[in-house]
Amino acid sequence: MRPTFMGFETAKSGLNVSQKALDITGNNLANADTAGYTRQRLDVNSIAPSSYSTRIAVNRIGLTGQGVEGLGVGQTRDAFLDKRFRDEYSSASYYSQANAILNDIQSALGDASDVSEGGDVFAQAIRQIYESLNDFSGNPTSTPHANLVLSAFNNATQVLQLLDKKLNDVADQQIFDLGVGVDRVNSILEQIAHLNKSISNDATVLQNPDNEYFRPNELMDHRNLLLDELASYGNINVTLNGDATVTVKMGNHEVVSGETFDKINMSTDEELGIVSLTWNAIGDSVQLTGGALLGYTDFINGRGTNMQNPGETNKQGILYYKDRLNTMARTMANLVNSVIPEMEETPDPNNPDGPPILTQKVDGNGNLVFKELISAKTADGTTDNKIPVTAANISVSDLWTQGGADYFISASGDKNNANYAQQISNLLTGQAVEFVSYGETFTGTFEEYLIDYTGKIGADASFYENRQNVVAKVADEYLNKRDEISGVSENEETVNMMTYQKSFNASSRLMTTLDDLLDTLINSTGRVGL
Amino acid sequence: MRVTNRASTRNYLRYMNNALSDREKIQERVASGNRFEKISEDVSSGVQAMKAKTELYKTEKHLSNVSSINETLTAAEDAMDTVNTLLADINAKMLKALNDPTSSNRKVLAQEIGSMKEEILQMVNSSYNGQFLFSGSNNYGAPFSVDSTTGRLAYNGIPVDDIQKRDNGTYFYEDANGTIHDVPLNEDIYMDVGLGIRMTGSNVDPQTGFNISYSGPDVLGFGIDDEGISSNIYNLLDDIQKAVKEEPFDDSLIRQYGDKLTKMTDEFRGNLTDLGSKTQFLDTMENRLTKNANNLTNSIARYTGTDYIEESIHQSTNDAITKALYQLGSNVIPLSLMDFVR
Numbered sequence: 034m035r036p037t038f039m040g041f042e043t044a045k046s047g048l049n050v051s052q053k054a055l056d057i058t059g060n061n062l063a064n065a066d067t068a069g070y071t072r073q074r075l076d077v078n079s080i081a082p083s084s085y086s087t088r089i090a091v092n093r094i095g096l097t098g099q100g101v102e103g104l105g106v107g108q109t110r111d112a113f114l115d116k117r118f119r120d121e122y123s124s125a126s127y128y129s130q131a132n133a134i135l136n137d138i139q140s141a142l143g144d145a146s147d148v149s150e151g152g153d154v155f156a157q158a159i160r161q162i163y164e165s166l167n168d169f170s171g172n173p174t175s176t177p178h179a180n181l182v183l184s185a186f187n188n189a190t191q192v193l194q195l196l197d198k199k200l201n202d203v204a205d206q207q208i209f210d211l212g213v214g215v216d217r218v219n220s221i222l223e224q225i226a227h228l229n230k231s232i233s234n235d236a237t238v239l240q241n242p243d244n245e246y247f248r249p250n251e252l253m254d255h256r257n258l259l260l261d262e263l264a265s266y267g268n269i270n271v272t273l274n275g276d277a278t279v280t281v282k283m284g285n286h287e288v289v290s291g292e293t294f295d296k297i298n299m300s301t302d303e304e305l306g307i308v309s310l311t312w313n314a315i316g317d318s319v320q321l322t323g324g325a326l327l328g329y330t331d332f333i334n335g336r337g338t339n340m341q342n343p344g345e346t347n348k349q350g351i352l353y354y355k356d357r358l359n360t361m362a363r364t365m366a367n368l369v370n371s372v373i374p375e376m377e378e379t380p381d382p383n384n385p386d387g388p389p390i391l392t393q394k395v396d397g398n399g400n401l402v403f404k405e406l407i408s409a410k411t412a413d414g415t416t417d418n419k420i421p422v423t424a425a426n427i428s429v430s431d432l433w434t435q436g437g438a439d440y441f442i443s444a445s446g447d448k449n450n451a452n453y454a455q456q457i458s459n460l461l462t463g464q465a466v467e468f469v470s471y472g473e474t475f476t477g478t479f480e481e482y483l484i485d486y487t488g489k490i491g492a493d494a495s496f497y498e499n500r501q502n503v504v505a506k507v508a509d510e511y512l513n514k515r516d517e518i519s520g521v522s523e524n525e526e527t528v529n530m531m532t533y534q535k536s537f538n539a540s541s542r543l544m545t546t547l548d549d550l551l552d553t554l555i556n557s558t559g560r561v562g563l
Numbered sequence: 564m565r566v567t568n569r570a571s572t573r574n575y576l577r578y579m580n581n582a583l584s585d586r587e588k589i590q591e592r593v594a595s596g597n598r599f600e601k602i603s604e605d606v607s608s609g610v611q612a613m614k615a616k617t618e619l620y621k622t623e624k625h626l627s628n629v630s631s632i633n634e635t636l637t638a639a640e641d642a643m644d645t646v647n648t649l650l651a652d653i654n655a656k657m658l659k660a661l662n663d664p665t666s667s668n669r670k671v672l673a674q675e676i677g678s679m680k681e682e683i684l685q686m687v688n689s690s691y692n693g694q695f696l697f698s699g700s701n702n703y704g705a706p707f708s709v710d711s712t713t714g715r716l717a718y719n720g721i722p723v724d725d726i727q728k729r730d731n732g733t734y735f736y737e738d739a740n741g742t743i744h745d746v747p748l749n750e751d752i753y754m755d756v757g758l759g760i761r762m763t764g765s766n767v768d769p770q771t772g773f774n775i776s777y778s779g780p781d782v783l784g785f786g787i788d789d790e791g792i793s794s795n796i797y798n799l800l801d802d803i804q805k806a807v808k809e810e811p812f813d814d815s816l817i818r819q820y821g822d823k824l825t826k827m828t829d830e831f832r833g834n835l836t837d838l839g840s841k842t843q844f845l846d847t848m849e850n851r852l853t854k855n856a857n858n859l860t861n862s863i864a865r866y867t868g869t870d871y872i873e874e875s876i877h878q879s880t881n882d883a884i885t886k887a888l889y890q891l892g893s894n895v896i897p898l899s900l901m902d903f904v905r
Binding site: 065066135136139140144145146147148149153156160163164167170171172173174175372383384387451452453455456458459462463464480483484487488490491492493494495498509512513516517518520521522523524525526527528530531 | 564565566567568569570572573574577595597599600601602603604606609610612613614616617620621624628631632693694700701702703740742750752753754755759760762764765766767772775867899900901904
């Protein structure tokens with residue numbers, strides 16, 4: 034038996050649901066361009082008449098047609114696309130960070146950042162040395178020419194110091210940036226844990242436990258946005274739990290679980306120039322396979338084949354390029370300091386009473402002594418030949434600076450200086466010599482070494498830029514695919530709007546029809562023939 | 564496929580940015596004249612340009628070396644030319660002395676020979692651009708000096724009559740104790756004129772450098788011959804001067820000296836011709852180096868320079884693309900159903 038007023042409820046449910054659906058349509062249109070917004074929809078179903086609550090079995094037909102009910106507001110989102118996008122985004126961020134650091138290194142090295150005439154910083158210094166030595170060898174007893182050689186070497190050592198300082202500046206800047214990145218990651222992890230709490234305590238979740246469809250959509254969007262950002266710092270793995278919280282693994286370490294979260298500690302070894310990231314909870318080092326954090330650590334700690342200390346990576350990063358600069362400085366000092374013999378006066382063995390003769394000095398170990406032209410500058414501003422020469426401390430020796438031209442040209446007996454100058458020039462620009470870093474050697478002239486060095490940073494920067502472009506395209510593709518699913522389409526919402534409007538109209542119409550029916554039933558029944 | 568506004572606008576902005584950054588790059592290339600700035604933009608061209616630039620500055624230095632050597636050589640040639648003329652004159656004076664051996668005439672001739680001798684000394688002590696022309700590697704002072712007591716010539720302080728030559732071309736002398744010394748400050752000085760300097764220790768392979776030092780003994784002669792006559796032009800002239808005014812006049816001694824002088828003059832002319840051929844060699848080098856420098860400048864331009872024709876085509880293409888994108892941009896948000904419902 035159909036209850037008399039049942040139809041009104043049906044019509045009312047239609048009106049309600051249509052109105053709610055219009056609300057959601059409006060919400061979608063309003064948020065069409067909101068960052069991270071996922072398209073929402075009202076899920077409805079037809080109300081099922083229940084028969085088992087009656088004491089006796091009845092025919093259900095009388096109770097059918099009770100209308101529509103809204104189950105909840107869900108999101109249209111594809112977890113698979115989220116994962117693929119985040120994976121690619123991690124890779125893209127890694128390459129982008131690598132490229133940024135390599136570009137900074139390239140900019141620091143003038144020879145690489147400006148291939149045109151203006152940028153030849155060290156090439157120009159070598160050229161100046163070559164020219165001054167050549168001029169001097171044509172005028173081997175001329176003081177002004179000898180002084181020009183001194184200033185050419187002064188210039189070259191200063192250029193090396195400057196390049197070293199610039200590479201240090203790059204390292205400092207990148208380490209600072211990494212610190213900012215680490216802070217951001219820590220704050221994201223904390224926010225995700227807080228959102229986990231808010232989401233799992235939301236009424237929609239509490240009322241629909243284990244229902245993955247109806248959730249606090251806005252909070253979910255916010256959390257997804259944070260997860261996307263987190264993916265740019267490191268490769269993550271996200272698992273959605275039944276209570277609507279997410280468990281996040283970064284690398285293989287669980288960083289967020291429910292309301293608890295871990296954080297990253299960063300420490301810097303000032304002396305070695307190495308940065309290390311560790312997990313606060315367990316103290317293990319952070320192991321990632323993608324993301325900007327890996328980009329930072331790979332290239333700040335990157336020492337190529339010259340790896341010496343734990344924490345260094347085999348990427349050709351800041352440490353690698355500093356190493357090669359040091360090799361250049363050390364080799365230069367070694368070469369230049371092994372040419373001009375240091376002479377001393379000794380009595381003539383054949384004629385002990387006669388004038389002393391000049392012979393090359395011999396040190397306590399029986400090694401021949403040469404004039405020390407290049408040396409290492411110490412903190413007090415003097416030079417010391419016992420300290421290993423690096424790009425940071427390379428300097429013209431005090432002996433040469435104070436002795437001036439005389440140190441360079443005199444006291445080498447009557448053997449002429451032109452040949453020594455020619456020899457230095459030849460060693461630096463003409464002859465292949467061996468450059469030994471820790472793990473790698475290079476054989477060639479100084480200029481070939483410089484070209485190799487410059488070419489290498491160019492090739493590295495270009496490789497990572499290309500990788501970045503390729504991977505970023507893939508990430509963009511996934512972003513587009515995700516928008517295909519989750520983005521708001523104006524056409525679709527207009528169609529929805531019209532559908533719900535018609536449905537609302539129809540429900541209203543039903544109400545009128547029912548009213549007419551009741552009118553007939555109540556006012557006209559039993560009045561046959563009147 | 565669902566098309567959403569968010570994806571459309573995002574992609575559109577990306578296209579637009581790409582087109583505008585391309586445009587920026589084209590403008591920079593055209594304005595700067597360089598095809599690229601950072602080596603990472605074109606590693607292989609960049610590396611080749613760096614190599615070529617290294618070659619170029621060296622070639623330029625070789626060129627300037629060649630021209631400065633050439634200038635010095637010309638000055639040396641002039642000085643030697645003068646000496647040559649003087650030697651011919653002296654020969655004539657000697658003949659005159661033989662033909663007219665009156666005492667007063669010989670005195671005048673001896674006087675004249677004496678002043679010509681001094682003139683020769685000045686010539687070989689002359690310098691060009693602050694460099695002595697015939698001083699070996701010595702540039703501290705004039706290479707030749709005359710001992711005030713004996714009147715004999717010394718080179719870098721060593722009496723030329725004591726100087727001897729080894730087979731390898733170096734000069735030495737024996738001191739009073741019989742010890743052998745090298746003649747000081749008389750090393751060869753080599754300059755790089757682009758023959759690809761090769762060195763063993765501090766010694767330049769003479770085949771690969773250009774010797775710019777002219778040793779005094781080479782020019783004026785050194786030592787004493789088997790007959791006890793000085794093989795140095797100045798000392799010989801000193802002997803001739805004495806012999807010409809000597810009483811009684813020794814005819815045969817003058818003839819002996821005359822023969823010796825003729826022989827030495829021939830040797831001297833040989834040196835002069837040698838100098839001439841060196842100048843010619845340098846001219847050839849100069850031509851070759853200039854060509855090399857031009858070639859290198861061209862290849863650097865090819866490696867790093869802007870190809871203006873190519874850029875103008877790029878620019879037109881980019882113009883068309885940008886225009887199309889602007890047009891597209893004006894309706895990147897397409898009309899939707901929304902615009903048609905009442």
